[in-house]
Amino acid sequence: MKAKVISIVSALSYALLLALQPAVGQEPQYSQAGIQYFNQRLDDLRCRQDGLAIDGSLDLDGDWFAVASFADASGDRACGSTAISAGGGYRTAFDDTFDMYGTLSFETVSPDVGGSDSGLIIVGGMRGFIAQDIEGKLELAHHTVFTGSTTITAGGAFWFNRQFAATTDLTLSSNGTTFAIGARMNF
Numbered sequence: 001m002k003a004k005v006i007s008i009v010s011a012l013s014y015a016l017l018l019a020l021q022p023a024v025g026q027e028p029q030y031s032q033a034g035i036q037y038f039n040q041r042l043d044d045l046r047c048r049q050d051g052l053a054i055d056g057s058l059d060l061d062g063d064w065f066a067v068a069s070f071a072d073a074s075g076d077r078a079c080g081s082t083a084i085s086a087g088g089g090y091r092t093a094f095d096d097t098f099d100m101y102g103t104l105s106f107e108t109v110s111p112d113v114g115g116s117d118s119g120l121i122i123v124g125g126m127r128g129f130i131a132q133d134i135e136g137k138l139e140l141a142h143h144t145v146f147t148g149s150t151t152i153t154a155g156g157a158f159w160f161n162r163q164f165a166a167t168t169d170l171t172l173s174s175n176g177t178t179f180a181i182g183a184r185m186n187f
Helices: 002-019
Strands: 032-042 047-059 064-075 080-093 098-111 117-131 134-143 149-159 164-173 176-186
Touching: 032 064, 032 164, 047 080, 080 117
Parallel strands: none
Antiparallel strands: 032 047, 032 176, 047 064, 064 080, 080 098, 098 117, 117 134, 134 149, 149 164, 164 176
């Protein structure tokens, strides 16, 4: 299973690197809010869950930003949970259209069955414009709640204008897969 996850992650990483051709002079924005529907398969619990997630970030001074998220999922086989997180991050320009960033957040996860747990989320990633209206991201995250997990996410946003976008994300980890679609708004 791990070999399959590694090969999929490698293929996604390679595809994103191929797409990192110079784009127009747009830069990613960090004052935004989003909502996504997600469907998640949890291998260690042998269940599926889905639900809604809202997230946002607020640009504090051009380099520093705040982040927060809330997700509520229901599922089969006593699966389901609520997760909330808040933290901060720092970004730096990689080139004219791409940023590298890192965040540190505190999260609490409350499963529908069993006890809750709290811990940290450490994220490192890259996001920017790969075409005129298409933003891409690739990030690696480590969650310390419960037994801990490391995830890799590849995502994209199609910007209809400078304020509204449709989004999609694919997250792979050693204990599951998550697919999400939604919308984002810059403010």
